[in-house]
Amino acid sequence: MTAAEAAFRAEIRDWLETELSGDFAALRGSGGPGREHEDLEERAAWERRLGEAGWIGVGWPDSRYGKALDLQQQVVFHEEYARAAAPGRLGHIGEQLLVPTLLAHGTEEQKARFVPGVASGEVMWCQGYSEPDAGSDLANVGTRAVLDGDRWVVTGQKIWTSLAHIADWCFVIARTEPGSQRHAGLSFLLVPMDQPGVTVRPIVQLTGTSEFNEVFFDDAVAAAGDVVGEAGAGWRVAMSLLGFERGVSTLGQQIGFTRELEAITVRARENGAADDPVLADRIVSAWVDLQVMRHTALRTLGGDAAREAPWAANVSKLLWANWHRRLGELAMAVEGPAAVVTSGLPYELTDDQRLYLFTRADTIYGGSNEVQRNVLAERHLGLPRDRA
Amino acid sequence: MTAAEAAFRAEIRDWLETELSGDFAALRGSGGPGREHEDLEERAAWERRLGEAGWIGVGWPDSRYGKALDLQQQVVFHEEYARAAAPGRLGHIGEQLLVPTLLAHGTEEQKARFVPGVASGEVMWCQGYSEPDAGSDLANVGTRAVLDGDRWVVTGQKIWTSLAHIADWCFVIARTEPGSQRHAGLSFLLVPMDQPGVTVRPIVQLTGTSEFNEVFFDDAVAAAGDVVGEAGAGWRVAMSLLGFERGVSTLGQQIGFTRELEAITVRARENGAADDPVLADRIVSAWVDLQVMRHTALRTLGGDAAREAPWAANVSKLLWANWHRRLGELAMAVEGPAAVVTSGLPYELTDDQRLYLFTRADTIYGGSNEVQRNVLAERHLGLPRDRA
């Protein structure tokens, strides 16, 4: 570690330590997958605090809008953020998906209008991709938008929309060329959420809590200019966005995983589960696989990764989603017969149970295991496409 | 157990005990999958001895040709045969495949001509189904037969033909209607092996030994009348034969499996492998799964099994093939670092190694895992056929 890196690390650590000791102290460990329903107001305030201090968009490649840290610094930032158990981000969809897309495909006017709100932590976004009848088939878009003078009129339904209930805007893939098929004729529209034509209905999950939504567009309106890329060429924009998911934040995610595994390991030592050699073997396996994920992340973030590991996003997703799902199973096994009892009525789950239940979503959302395997087989192994 | 059953069991046990103590004593444990190359002459003599005593074809439904034992008696016979470690059968293809096919589809004349030779243990058969370019696709038959006066002239190549090198006859699926496709236009022909047009080339396996062959038909000849069922309607005959495979002999097979597992368990106790709790857990798993196979066999041989378990053949094959393959892996793990050393030059494998290597064939031959899954999905789950 260089002195500059150490200093940078200390700076972030100090800042987080200070900020998370005051009003925000209670937010440590709050939010994130499976807990997205927690502390919404306080976490919104935390987003603004991050924005003030310039810690939103640290990896954006355009220094007009953020710190434009180098890769190593971004790694440090995400590691420290995770290590401090700082709260799960509410603004990550804007920060990690929308802004990179705008920086790559947007007009200067769009950048100037939309990026600062994300950077300040004031404006929240959600992602209108999945539809009820589409499943993993993203190109099966039924939502339509018609240009009517100076505005788009949008009609259709999206589903699995994280944080739609707190979002100010939604980026929506809609079919703008009537009669077009599959990937053609789609547009990437920016639609304000606070209007009569938009209805958000939370989806109650198997945990009894909600963090995904159905979003209904019923003659909802977007400004004619609020289309990213060309109208009708939205598929390319939408797909390039998928490439922005994860990346360097993986290392932060792994620190969260480490913390989860440590808690389970400690519990196993306390309650005697670790004395069962077969269960101990499973715990070590989980630890081993976590190290392998770390090595894979290091390799796929290295200098020449684009050339050496073009498959990184798919391999990483399969590895972490399956690992996390197994971790949920392990947590329950370590808990033993007590694992079946919840912590209270009406349906207050334990951490183990929440992990166990919610990690089932990991292998389904964000590109299911099956989609990742299809992509690996076609693009990276060169196997022929399944006949459609 | 009824008194009659006990007496019958004692009769078989005594007979085997007597016979396998004399000239045939050395044959205990000889032959069978992975050892098909052993003691060919002695095992041929054993076949004739079995035939003399009437122990061939005990399950044939026609009492003109054999004992026509009831199901429970057949179970007892196969169990005792396996328990005595009596030699692997050379005549099982004739006994378990050809004769049941003839009894179902053959003419009286064919039955009278061919069944007695099988029953006496004098005449050996092999099965000409698979072809090099077909893989699991049995309908992809390239072997042709043309009727030329009073004889069929057969040309083509078969592969994975067990025991072709000792067989007197081969039943061959050949295309007898030029230009026909897939399942149509095939015939089930009975072809003598001892003729100039037939060449047998052994396939050297990964064990260094051979039990499968390539069989080349080069204007080989069969009598015009030696077609089972109608000419051109051989697919139905060929497929009904697949239904005869296994069945009640499964229980005998499981006794062989039990013996293999017991040997591994004893070895694990001796060499300390059983003191490794994780390895011990694997051994118990293997034992558990063997019990499950036994219960499944009992259920699928029960009175109403045809109605309750029409999937029996596919499920059983998947269970035993995968179990046996895992057993080979377990044998090596129990042996530990010594597992990598063979027992001698040039390439004399240990029992563990032979089991480990040869069981890889279990999930490939006799309907691969993939074929079994396809059949289960289509026929028993009613899932739509993969698009061809």
Next chain:
Amino acid sequence: MDLTLTEEQRDLRDAVRSLLTKQADSAAVRAAMASPTGRDEPLWRQLTGELGLTGLSVPEASGGAGATFAEVAVVLEEAGAALLPGPYASTVVVAEVLTRFGRTDLLPALGDGAVGALAQREPGDRSWPPRVGCVGSRNACSWLLTGVQAAVVDGGAADLLLVAAVDGGAETLFAVAGNAAGLSRAAVPLMDQTRRAADLRFERVPAVRVGGPDAVAFARDVAAVAAACEAVGTARRALERTVEHLRARTQFGRPLGSFQALRHRAADLFTTVEAAASTARYAACVVATAPDELPVVAPLAKLVCAQALTDVAAEAVQLHGGIAITWEHDAHLWFKRAAHVQHTGGSPEQLRRQLAPAAGL
């Protein structure tokens, strides 16, 4: 042993299935699990009264139907398939134990919907077989029981409890009335909401001795077989529903079930379920006809069937996709039931350790 169903067993299965299809569909199950008692009272009265299903294997002389546990197993599979909320499994285990140990005099009024439950685990105990913690002490002509039992399924509603305890150093099985003096019961909430459980505290509670270590072991083993049969029913239904989904749902312009990767996974699950079903059936027949085999067959059946359900429920979620993560779909009910079966009554590792001597280790 012929493990195929008899004509009568098939009729029984069809009748129960038909009833539960109507009376215990998803909406009814959800209503029952949200109700105060956790069960559909009219349905429970029908099952126990009119149909006499909790007394199925009780001798006719004792007011039962005089069938065997093999018939009970048929009902348990259907109850598992429907995720029927209520104490069916708990009650038939108690009835079987009392019948076997000649104490049908202790049977509560099964025809009136009476409930039995088995208590066999102390709080904090994760060993298997469970440590026996309650203590029985002789008191003139009866026994008094003292101790605590954790998360006893159906323990809150039970009219009769069977309790594993120690008496003079030996494991002993006691029967305790649900309304006995000195017994306090506190509901504990379960992740599997189709079940109810309670912590039980015994303070010098009058008890009747049912039997010694063999009774404790028999009760534990029958409970394991019951759990196995229920699990098979749930697994089979979860797979059926998943296969229906694969047939009906289209993606990329074709039914999901035409994708070979998914078809193969469904085929493997089918193999897993039918193999487990064979073992559950065998175990049920063993309860009925060959109880000597039970100490091996019971843990084996629980091990195999709990794992089968775990595998099927997990894949059912994955193969259904996003909808399976929602509260409104039944997949989470199967999945939570799977966890319940897997983590109670011995973990897979513990059950394999229990079976090690049988396996020659």
Next chain:
Amino acid sequence: MDLTLTEEQRDLRDAVRSLLTKQADSAAVRAAMASPTGRDEPLWRQLTGELGLTGLSVPEASGGAGATFAEVAVVLEEAGAALLPGPYASTVVVAEVLTRFGRTDLLPALGDGAVGALAQREPGDRSWPPRVGCVGSRNACSWLLTGVQAAVVDGGAADLLLVAAVDGGAETLFAVAGNAAGLSRAAVPLMDQTRRAADLRFERVPAVRVGGPDAVAFARDVAAVAAACEAVGTARRALERTVEHLRARTQFGRPLGSFQALRHRAADLFTTVEAAASTARYAACVVATAPDELPVVAPLAKLVCAQALTDVAAEAVQLHGGIAITWEHDAHLWFKRAAHVQHTGGSPEQLRRQLAPAAGL
């Protein structure tokens, strides 16, 4: 740590791959494994002499190329991919140990094709880390070694042996010349015919002390990393060949690779291989730059990469179908190599037990 290959490492990889593609194709490998020495002598001379690959990480001052184990790892992957018969891995492990412990004076003539080997297991020992059984005793200015070592890979051909032994109660690493008096070597045949091994008997054999317990541990760890790197190479090649087969072979009128069940399995294998490759690369860099991490990273890399190869080789056989069961196809060579790597140098269970403290247990 940047784990992507440098420009120089890529060039090295390409050069070695290109050479081995020509000189160590399947036919050449089979000829070599059937030959008396078990290796292709001209190729071995070329690799060691002209290219200096066994001395890659030896300092230039000691006659090596002055690179690091990260470069050696690149070659090991290619050797694994080709299943190159011969003592490359054994020799570079010895070179790395002698370099690290400042004993390059003991290095045999690597440029002339000299061979090193590591002996670390007694006959009948199945523990891990292995029991150290040879005994060293001081004799004036030198040591004498007595004991037996089992199935030492390349032990028969080695010009220099590193031997784990006990000296005054402490684990000690000794160097012994292959032609030393009192050393007898007997070939033992291996299932993996691309390797040669020998049982070694030491009777008061003159030896040089290389280091104490840290040297024994370092040697064992570097051997583990070398095995991991080779295994990754073999796994990657086996998968490539399997994918080629899936592309080329048609069944039911379409390429096998268009069947989704097979494509998904290939994709999972790809994930397994690339994840293992990351860990092997990390471990190789640790040997080069951060040996403090080695006691954890080395067993971890061996564990992960041996398992990856085991998985890939098994599926390579299944996905190739019948042809893979034949002697003429290379699948069995991968499969036997997998077994060799899996069962030597610690079983998966043993390696996980070794890692338990690092995992917090």
